[in-house]
Amino acid sequence: MTIKPIETRPFDDQRPGTSGLRKKVRVFEQPHYLENFIQSIFDVVDATAGGTLVLGGDGRYYNREAIQVILRIAAANGVARVLAGRGGILSTPAASCVIREHGAFGGIILSASHNPGGPDADFGVKYNIGNGGPAPADVTERIYARSREIDGYRILEGDDVDLDGAGPFMLGETRVEIIDPVADYTSLMEKLFDFERLREMLTGADFAMRFDAMHAVNGPYAAEIFGARLGAPAASLLRCDPRPDFGGLHPDPNLKYAKALVDELFDPAGPNFGAATDGDGDRNMILGREFFVTPSDSLAVLAANAHLVPGYADGIAGVARSMPTSGAVDRVAEKLGIDCYETPTGWKFFGNLLDAGKITLCGEESFGTSSNHVREKDGLWAVLFWLNLLAASGRSVSELVTDHWREFGRTFYSRHDYEGVDSDGASAMITALRDALPSLPGRRVGDLEIVSADDFAYTDPIDGSVAENQGIRIGLAGGGRVVMRLSGTGTEGATLRVYLESHEPDPARHARDPQQALAAQIALAAELARIEHHTGRDAPTVIT
Ligand code: G16
Numbered sequence: 141m142t143i144k145p146i147e148t149r150p151f152d153d154q155r156p157g158t159s160g161l162r163k164k165v166r167v168f169e170q171p172h173y174l175e176n177f178i179q180s181i182f183d184v185v186d187a188t189a190g191g192t193l194v195l196g197g198d199g200r201y202y203n204r205e206a207i208q209v210i211l212r213i214a215a216a217n218g219v220a221r222v223l224a225g226r227g228g229i230l231s232t233p234a235a236s237c238v239i240r241e242h243g244a245f246g247g248i249i250l251s252a253s254h255n256p257g258g259p260d261a262d263f264g265v266k267y268n269i270g271n272g273g274p275a276p277a278d279v280t281e282r283i284y285a286r287s288r289e290i291d292g293y294r295i296l297e298g299d300d301v302d303l304d305g306a307g308p309f310m311l312g313e314t315r316v317e318i319i320d321p322v323a324d325y326t327s328l329m330e331k332l333f334d335f336e337r338l339r340e341m342l343t344g345a346d347f348a349m350r351f352d353a354m355h356a357v358n359g360p361y362a363a364e365i366f367g368a369r370l371g372a373p374a375a376s377l378l379r380c381d382p383r384p385d386f387g388g389l390h391p392d393p394n395l396k397y398a399k400a401l402v403d404e405l406f407d408p409a410g411p412n413f414g415a416a417t418d419g420d421g422d423r424n425m426i427l428g429r430e431f432f433v434t435p436s437d438s439l440a441v442l443a444a445n446a447h448l449v450p451g452y453a454d455g456i457a458g459v460a461r462s463m464p465t466s467g468a469v470d471r472v473a474e475k476l477g478i479d480c481y482e483t484p485t486g487w488k489f490f491g492n493l494l495d496a497g498k499i500t501l502c503g504e505e506s507f508g509t510s511s512n513h514v515r516e517k518d519g520l521w522a523v524l525f526w527l528n529l530l531a532a533s534g535r536s537v538s539e540l541v542t543d544h545w546r547e548f549g550r551t552f553y554s555r556h557d558y559e560g561v562d563s564d565g566a567s568a569m570i571t572a573l574r575d576a577l578p579s580l581p582g583r584r585v586g587d588l589e590i591v592s593a594d595d596f597a598y599t600d601p602i603d604g605s606v607a608e609n610q611g612i613r614i615g616l617a618g619g620g621r622v623v624m625r626l627s628g629t630g631t632e633g634a635t636l637r638v639y640l641e642s643h644e645p646d647p648a649r650h651a652r653d654p655q656q657a658l659a660a661q662i663a664l665a666a667e668l669a670r671i672e673h674h675t676g677r678d679a680p681t682v683i684t
Pocket of ligand 1: 158159252253254422423462485486487488504506508626627628629630637
């Protein structure tokens with residue numbers, strides 16, 4: 141087998157977003173496009189020191205083809221050993237787990253997360269570092285800078301590796317081991333949760349759950365953990381066969397895209413517990429009977445009750461949430477006397493805090509929750525955590541959450557997304573808001589009084605790195621907030637996200653509909669940002 145140097149020219153659009161490089165499949169299929177980006181990674185990360193690389197993806201369209209290309213480039217760049225998930229499969233949290241368990245120098249994860257899959261849909265490449273977490277901005281910026289000047293890549297000529305075979309295979313000097321994508325992850329879950337108690341609950345006559353894998357990567361993980369280990373009936377596992385196009389659906393576990401599951405749970409005679417995870421298995425949605433748990437509340441409830449779960453019985457060191465995530469967990473941290481950090485959107489910002497032992501749990505409003513067991517958000521972990529809480533407390537999902545509200549007050553929360561709007565209009569809107577920031581404090585809109593307004597900036601307490609322009613934050617008297625930012629994960633136009641929040645201490649007012657409870661905040665956002673003027677939209681596309 142020979143290593144072939146190939147001449148190439150740079151593409152100018154390979155800057156990773158909130159979570160890796162996400163583009164249409166057609167973009168990745170252009171000659172040299174994927175190769176350039178992968179070579180740029182190897183030019184920045186020293187892969188020649190005899191280390192191990194982890195490789196896998198969420199099984200979406202183009203996953204297998206991309207893996208073959210990456211294996212050949214890895215071999216030509218002197219990677220000693222690659223651990224590849226069988227069939228090219230590794231969920232994002234499982235990849236993080238495997239990187240950590242096997243002391244790999246890093247991993248390449250192929251996924252566009254919750255974005256749809258298929259020849260006309262999305263693909264993505266993400267590089268994770270040796271702690272198992274997404275590469276921090278200084279690394280992704282160096283990869284981007286390299287991609288702007290690259291003039292060649294190295295690739296090994298040879299046959300495809302049999303990703304479904306037993307292995308190991310040699311690709312030139314590189315040893316490719318095919319690993320069971322589920323094994324390491326399952327062992328880790330067994331260490332954290334009370335599997336005996338969970339088995340009792342899931343096989344019991346008075347408990348019914350539904351887990352929806354959305355035809356995405358978590359299907360085999362759910363089959364092993366819920367089915368084989370915990371004895372959940374087959375009927376409780378929905379859409380657990382992964383498909384390259386996710387069955388033509390949008391693998392995003394929210395009220396809109398997991399509607400069938402939501403409808404089943406909102407039947408008064410429905411199951412006790414429902415959950416769904418996304419394309420690459422890191423996001424989660426939690427439902428009780430006739431009850432939706434917002435991701436922000438989920439994080440707060442997990443933090444307040446973590447002592448009930450074996451892996452966290454000794455207490456938690458601290459918590460962190462992304463800036464747009466509601467302040468519900470802040471109140472828990474205050475009561476527990478632990479630190480609470482507010483970070484920019486993006487899981488990578490939790491990495492240093494987790495590595496330094498400053499936090500144990502962290503989460504985001506975008507349906508992400510996790511802990512120090514890996515360095516990614518982890519959908520199945522969150523589902524197991526909730527099941528463990530139900531088993532240990534004997535309470536239902538709605539009881540746990542409403543009890544929580546009674547103790548801490550309810551933080552009403554909603555996110556309004558305006559998807560696929562004109563990029564120039566969206567940027568103009570944010571610029572206008574930014575310019576208006578100094579004039580906002582003291583202003584009243586309807587019954588609301590603005591007490592603070594800024595463009596969120598974050599200084600990492602561990603390495604001092606600074607991230608600026610992370611979203612417009614408008615603080616309201618009484619503890620409410622309106623946050624506005626543009627998504628960093630879309631592949632078409634721009635997506636405006638408006639995050640709305642208010643705090644209600646009075647239990648008599650906790651049962652209100654969140655959209656009604658937040659009506660004043662919704663009106664304030666529309667007026668201050670002139671959303672319709674800039675985007676041409678008079679209503680959001682998705683409300684969660
Ligand atoms: C990614 C990041 C998350 C972030 C989310 C939303 O999630 O890992 O940290 O909260 O995107 O980002 P945005 O609001 O910029 O679209 P995932 O599940 O897409 O990898």
